Amino acid sequence: MRVAVIGGGIAGLSAAFHLAAGGAEPVVLEGSPQVGGKVRQARLGDLTVDVGAEAMLARRPEALDLVRAVGLADDLVAPEPVPAMVFSRGRLRPMPPTVLGVPADLDALASSGILAGEVISTPVPVPQHDVSVAEFVAERLGREVVDRLVEPLLGGVYAGQADRLSLLAAAAPIAALGPDLVVGAARARAAAPVDAGPRLMGLRGGVGRLVGALVERGGFEVRTQATVRRVRRDADGWELVVGPTTAAVLERFDAVVMAAPAPAAARLLAEAAPRAAFALAGVDYASMVVVSFLLEGADLPAGTGFLVPPVESTTIKAATFSTRKWAWLAEAADSATVVRTSVGRAGETALLQRDDASLTEAALADLRAIVEPEGRIGEVAASVVQRWGGGLPQYEVGHLDVVRRVAEDVATVPGLEVCGAAYEGVGIAAVVGTARAAAERILAG
Ligand SMILES: Cc1cc2nc3c(=O)[nH]c(=O)nc-3n(C[C@H](O)[C@H](O)[C@H](O)COP(=O)(O)OP(=O)(O)OC[C@H]3O[C@@H](n4cnc5c(N)ncnc54)[C@H](O)[C@@H]3O)c2cc1C
Structure with missing residues (x-):
């Protein structure tokens, strides 16, 4: 056939x-x-790096089964178990425990300083019909939780906007939390098996090798x-x-x-x-750009990178400290540092009309402004821009x-x-x- x-x-x-x-x-x-x-690699200085997808969900079998079937089982690697941060209200802050941005511990959230206000949880029954993620969470926990926690986390997966994304298709784990979201999130996190293993896996040499x-x-x-x-x-x-x-x-x-x-x-x-x-x-599809940097003399703050809520109005919406996240890349990069920034969300088409030099400059300026109070970006030895027109479907x-x-x-x-x-x-x-x-x-x- x-x-x-x-x-x-x-x-x-x-x-x-x-x-x-x-x-x-x-x-x-x-x-x-x-x-x-969207699984693709590019040269960055002497290195080969992923400029599209860079990790695979390990809590469901399909991707890892395929990796094993094509003979790459020995190259499966877990990312370093270091959490990411959120750039909110002027500084990098630790991400408290959440389920897709819904806080599981209000004390940890308060001490993170991510939000300006206090969260008051209002239990409301889960509707039978689909609603937007933003509407669902804002009604129960207030708009600031949407703007500063849910948006950046959903943005990282869909490059989308919580006001348009479907609760049932794009955020089913939130819908499953029940009427009291904080209680549900705490219960969901406590129920996760301790020995579940890493949530994500990569490949030595990059997921692009698949x-x-x-x-x-x-x-x-x-x-x-x-x-x-x-x-x-x-x-x-x-x-x-x-x-x-x-x-x-x-x-x-x-x-x-x-x-x-x-x-x-x-x-x-x-x-x-x-x-x-x-x-x-x-x-609909969201377009985005990944700008990757090879840095000499960088001294990055703790963590594997950070997310930026859209309300911060930066050009970059996330940065991954790739050499901290992936040990194989740190080894290949020697003393240099790889940082990968993501630019653009659904609806931000004007950004993508800018040329490579201007996108690189804007991403670097954001990176410096966010990182330099606590660390150092150093000198850019190389950079590469990958445009993803029609990058991610919007559910x-x-x-x-x-x-x-x-x-x-x-x-x-x-x-x-x-x-x-x-x-x-x-x-x-x-x-x-x-x-x-x-x-x-x-x-x-
Ligand atoms: C920047 C970025 C980072 C991501 N990071 C991750 C990640 O870390 N982990 C993860 O799991 N997922 C990630 N994703 C999502 C994931 O990579 C994609 O959803 C997935 O790779 C899409 O695969 P696909 O085959 O469905 O579509 P695509 O990769 O879009 O492939 C479709 C192909 O069809 C071709 N095509 C289109 N029209 C025609 C035609 N008429 N005739 C012939 N060919 C045609 C296109 O050229 C394209 O090659 C990321 C996505 C992006 C954009």
Whole structure:
């Protein structure tokens, strides 16, 4: 069975991996010159660093299973167990225990100084319908908890805005806390097994190595610069138009796995699955930029980095002290320091129109202003800017209905499956989970 896998991000590559392992003949059709999508590496001075995803959730099996299946098990590494901080009200402050920003200990929160006011917890029953994360938390704990704790934590995952993100799709652990959020958060944290192991894992050499390993050991065909322009189903299977506009060719397949982001999937499925296409067309994306620095003579404050609440109005929304977080990188960097900053949230499109030099300058200025009262940034030996236009899908209020509508329509079309970050979670583990399930349905079909 020849299967077209449209999109060579981690979803497409892992779908192809499972299809090939199950005896099918997948062909990955990737529009850009390189596979991997948002899992990508770049040179920073003499180092190779992740400039997209850099860690994988370890509390669910899919990503780590894939790492083991492609032979990288020995290179799995946990980040250093050092907490991150929050830059709030003029200084870096320790992050108190929370569940996605919902405080589990009001004394620890008060002594962190992150908030100006006192938190008064008002228990309110959890609604049956979806609401925004901001509305849900503000009603129970006040707006400042949203602005200075929930926003930066959700921003770190979705680059999104709590006023638009769905409680049920983007913050299910908060919805599960019950009517009294603080009591629920304390209970949830106490219930977490002590020996649960690290929440996240990385790879020695960077998570980006997963892409190369999938391509080398996957046993499937990969074509780059192979944009899919049209997808049509007829009585004998599928006909795709593939390639540059001036030299596009028709190709036939027995089945299709759509692993491109929602806007492309919406365009391409308009004929074969119009109701799914319509639902996907409504999924918005946040664009962002990752600016990485190689620093000489830096002396960073404690922690693996910091988050910045949007109300602080900085250009950067987070910084990771990568050489403190990852021992393999510290070793490779020798005496130098790697810091990775994230710029941009959903709706901040103007920022991304700035050129690389101006983004680098703004990120560095923020880094200095935030870090230098307590440490030193030193000299910049190298920097690299990675733009992520359409970087992260926004799971807005009602997203679970979008996913249900897509799944229902796709299920009526024989030989079609969808997978990727637009559906059941944006992290690598969730994405790989959707890809594996899509491949299994095709193989069973
Ligand atoms: C800066 C950043 C940091 C992140 N950090 C983490 C992290 O630390 N941990 C984590 O778990 N997740 C992280 N994520 C999220 C995660 O990386 C992504 O959600 C995931 O990699 C998306 O995979 P995907 O295959 O669904 O989509 P993509 O990576 O977007 O891949 C889709 C591919 O489809 C191709 N395509 C589009 N249209 C067509 C077409 N018409 N024809 C052919 N090809 C097409 C695109 O070129 C692209 O290569 C991060 C994301 C970003 C942006």
